[in-house]
Amino acid sequence: MITLERVYILTGAMFAVFAIGRALDRNSARRWRSAAFWGTYALSFLAGSYVPDLVNGLILIVLVVLAASGLARAEPAASITERRAAAQRNGNRLFVPALAIPVIVLLGTLFAKVLHLGEVALFDPAHTTLVALAFAVLIALALGCVLLRVPILAPMREGRRLMEAVGWAALLPQILASLGALFAAAGVGRVIGQLATQAIPMTNGSIAVLTYTLGMAVFTVIMGNAFAAFPVMTAGIGLPLIVGRFGGDPVSMCAIGMLSGFCGTLMTPMAANFNIVPAALLELPDRNGVIKVQIPAALLLLAANTALMGVCVFRR
Amino acid sequence: MLVISGIAILILGFALRLNPLVVVYVAGVVTGIAAGSTLTGVIETFGRAFAENRYVGIVWLVLPVIGLLEHAGLRERVQTLITTMRAVTTARVLLSYLLLRQITAALGLTALGGHAQMIRPLIAPMAEAAAERHGPITDPMRMEIRAYAAATDNIGLFFGEDVFIAIGSVLLMKGFLQQNGYAVAPLDLALWAIPTAIFAFLIHGARLLLFERRLKSARNALR
Numbered sequence: 001m002i003t004l005e006r007v008y009i010l011t012g013a014m015f016a017v018f019a020i021g022r023a024l025d026r027n028s029a030r031r032w033r034s035a036a037f038w039g040t041y042a043l044s045f046l047a048g049s050y051v052p053d054l055v056n057g058l059i060l061i062v063l064v065v066l067a068a069s070g071l072a073r074a075e076p077a078a079s080i081t082e083r084r085a086a087a088q089r090n091g092n093r094l095f096v097p098a099l100a101i102p103v104i105v106l107l108g109t110l111f112a113k114v115l116h117l118g119e120v121a122l123f124d125p126a127h128t129t130l131v132a133l134a135f136a137v138l139i140a141l142a143l144g145c146v147l148l149r150v151p152i153l154a155p156m157r158e159g160r161r162l163m164e165a166v167g168w169a170a171l172l173p174q175i176l177a178s179l180g181a182l183f184a185a186a187g188v189g190r191v192i193g194q195l196a197t198q199a200i201p202m203t204n205g206s207i208a209v210l211t212y213t214l215g216m217a218v219f220t221v222i223m224g225n226a227f228a229a230f231p232v233m234t235a236g237i238g239l240p241l242i243v244g245r246f247g248g249d250p251v252s253m254c255a256i257g258m259l260s261g262f263c264g265t266l267m268t269p270m271a272a273n274f275n276i277v278p279a280a281l282l283e284l285p286d287r288n289g290v291i292k293v294q295i296p297a298a299l300l301l302l303a304a305n306t307a308l309m310g311v312c313v314f315r316r
Numbered sequence: 317m318l319v320i321s322g323i324a325i326l327i328l329g330f331a332l333r334l335n336p337l338v339v340v341y342v343a344g345v346v347t348g349i350a351a352g353s354t355l356t357g358v359i360e361t362f363g364r365a366f367a368e369n370r371y372v373g374i375v376w377l378v379l380p381v382i383g384l385l386e387h388a389g390l391r392e393r394v395q396t397l398i399t400t401m402r403a404v405t406t407a408r409v410l411l412s413y414l415l416l417r418q419i420t421a422a423l424g425l426t427a428l429g430g431h432a433q434m435i436r437p438l439i440a441p442m443a444e445a446a447a448e449r450h451g452p453i454t455d456p457m458r459m460e461i462r463a464y465a466a467a468t469d470n471i472g473l474f475f476g477e478d479v480f481i482a483i484g485s486v487l488l489m490k491g492f493l494q495q496n497g498y499a500v501a502p503l504d505l506a507l508w509a510i511p512t513a514i515f516a517f518l519i520h521g522a523r524l525l526l527f528e529r530r531l532k533s534a535r536n537a538l539r
Contacts, residue, residue, distance in 0.1 A: 057363025087389025158383025
């Protein structure tokens with residue numbers, strides 16, 4: 001069975017190749033620092049499941065310190081004339097590997113249940129999409145190297161270029177997810193929920209609805225994740241007040257409440273994988289460029305959600 | 317009460333534009349210590365959580381493929397194709413992608429889009445080329461088109477996926493309600509996501525059309 005652990009090893013190997021590529025580049029400033037950063041991240045993928053927690057903790061500290069001290073810049077891409085010439089040469093063959101990734105992920109996810117090696121499932125049933133993604137990448141790489149007639153090292157060099165363009169922001173989603181775990185263990189959510197309920201007088205259903213949807217959005221902005229906000233706000237305001245005191249419907253309340261949280265996700269740098277990483281990936285000069293475009297839509301949708309809940313939740 | 321000091325550090329750190337990795341790390345350590353843990357204890361907890369969340373980093377596996385294709389001229393090929401299609405505009409490219417992303421996410425196919433796999437190699441170059449067909453665009457305009465492309469992926473995903481009955485958030489809601497004594501079917505929760513999905517399409521769609529008009533007048537001003 002292809003487990004998540006195998007995919008970690010593949011990912012670790014890729015970062016190790018990036019680190020070696022950076023170390024071999026004699027011309028660049030900060031070459032060793034960057035090589036150490038990507039090498040340490042590779043180590044985290046390769047060894048993370050087998051070393052004690054303290055070692056994982058030290059790996060994380062090394063990553064944070066190296067990132068803060070500044071990494072090497074990405075090398076420039078091929079010139080536009082070179083790329084235009086390549087585009088002419090390769091034509092529509094270029095779309096085959098590009099579209100192979102979503103198609104294979106789709107097929108892998110849909111047919112994971114029937115793919116078996118003897119008695120054992122080919123893909124780890126708990127992580128079908130991630131395993132299918134790794135599979136799709138390998139096939140797309142092979143297709144790309146054959147169809148476009150490039151040496152196997154070319155994708156590694158170009159992959160490193162893109163990775164270095166994203167830089168330390170690549171780690172932000174993962175470290176924020178870890179922070180969420182720490183917050184949960186420390187009971188941060190419970191304390192905030194108590195503060196919110198104490199501060200606002202809940203005299204009628206509309207105020208409770210408004211507090212709940214706004215609370216979901218604001219709390220999601222702080223935590224970066226609507227899943228963290230949902231249990232706190234729903235246990236603190238939703239169930240006791242909207243459902244308990246004012247007789248609202250728990251189903252529509254929860255569904256619309258969660259979506260109000262998603263409006264918060266659109267507005268916060270804490271949701272790094274949706275907001276900060278794409279800004280880096282698309283080489284926007286402003287780290288918050290994506291958030292700025294999303295804020296008006298998020299506020300309008302939050303208002304729409306609040307109105308919708310106000311109208312629907314008490315109709316029974 | 318002390319445990320929310322971590323949140324104050326986060327807000328302050330982001331406002332001062334310090335390196336976010338450092339800000340998040342310090343906020344985590346302060347929160348852990350405020351909750352009564354030792355320094356070594358926090359370092360261990362943080363390390364374990366970081367290792368457990370490695371699956372978040374798997375998406376970077378696609379970069380070698382995307383880098384290879386870009387090196388081989390994928391973006392330029394996309395632009396050539398778009399230039400031959402007369403009816404294509406930036407807003408129409410992004411509107412079609414928004415609809416596609418919402419529908420596929422509502423069917424549970426959330427892995428079909430994404431910033432690394434779709435936006436950077438295909439959708440953003442399409443949207444840029446559609447704008448450039450009518451004349452040159454400035455760098456800030458190009459960056460705004462890219463930001464809209466990224467936003468379209470997010471909005472399509474967020475307000476499509478909850479219509480699917482087996483997505484994480486719907487299961488979380490069902491589990492939470494069950495724990496609190498309310499038995500509900502995932503389908504009922506998913507149905508309640510449909511009105512917001514429609515609102516999201518209308519709101520972001522209208523903003524895309526307005527953006528197209530702004531692009532047009534900016535292009536006219538350039539001429």
